[in-house]
Amino acid sequence: MTHPAPLHAPGETFQVTSLAQAGALLDFSYGARLLEQFLQPATASHAARAISEPANRVTYHVRKLTDCGLLRVAGHQGKRVLYVAAARTFHVPRTLVQLDQPLTLIEPVMREVTTTYAHAILDWQSRQGHPDASGDDLTVHLGRGAPEAEGDTGPFAPALRLRTVQLTPRQYRAAQDALNDLLTRLESDDTDDARTSTFVLMTFKGQLHLT
Template sequence: MTQQASCTVTDPATARTLRQHHAFLGLFVQPQSPSELAPRLGMAANLVHHHARRLADCGLLFQQRRGGGRVYFQLTAREFRVPSWLLPPEDPQGNGTADLRELSEGFLGAYSRSWATLHAGEEDVYGFGDATHPAPRMTPPDAPSPEGHPAHLDRLTVHLTPERYRRLARALSALLEEAQAEGHSEGGAPCTLAVLTFHAGDKPGRSLSRSTNSFLGADQ
């Protein structure tokens, strides 16, 4: 068997597996041995082999060859095409819902780690004082989180024409295209950068608003 240029997925279970394991599958564009990938992934070789075998069983990978006591797997195709009707957005394991849940869970986990790192050893103090000795104000720390990859969220709601909306959304996505073209940083860690833009509704009087939940710090 040889790798195909393109393949159409017609089974919902396979389409879900493709979406859920997209990053792992991307490691097998060229023939790869699970035992060689295991150190990079920080996983046991038998566990990586188990995942690769499962993906081969559903047709997304194939056993390309054996050699030197190792099994090499490769992507069945360089491109997988999934009809839009196969996984509608409301499918909890499908497209939009699953993507947003994955992003939400990932960000909340990163936010918790950044919060814990920044506030380690601190405590909240609720003082009430009196007219003579007023309670001190509680102010957030100015120092950035010492975490290497702190969580960062920046949100803006503003009235836009359709033309300006599309221009700004494309400009944001262009930053991701630039990062993709630059590729991995040597010795870097996996990070998710996401762009989310949407129509906020037609409620009258919606004001321009900006909010951030970031641990980057002003100097980062």
């Protein structure tokens, strides 16, 4: 006989059965990314701090995830509600998501990433004292090691790196895990100097240009 998981712990698996559940789960910013903050009982405000998003926006999406059954109430912390993910693994039927048309999921995400990155470049140029960058030379450095340039670029300069390498399946997974672990170790609570920063890790088999 299978016993339900305690209210304070996620279940093992959850079968998605509706379009509302599939849409909420696959929302790039507030789906699985937000649910991951509730593998242990937590408040909506705790999750908002963890993903560096506005508390009112996170609270709205927590309510949305709860209404469709992906989150559940695990208890209370004073007047605050504690939530926990319904499961650690979610199964989505193919009929509920257009897996044969991946752009329906990816395109909105990539549009947001590129737009935010472009604004970060404009902000950085403005902080350098030349909003249009018309007075700057463009430097292209070849090879693995670029000269240390923090004194010239200032803190939090936007960066874009593209590398195509030959990897075994084991190395491919190890590289993903290592980059995730690095960012986790580097995460700082020093609010005096630390700023919210975003790293987009995108990996795929093949080259950039399809042939």
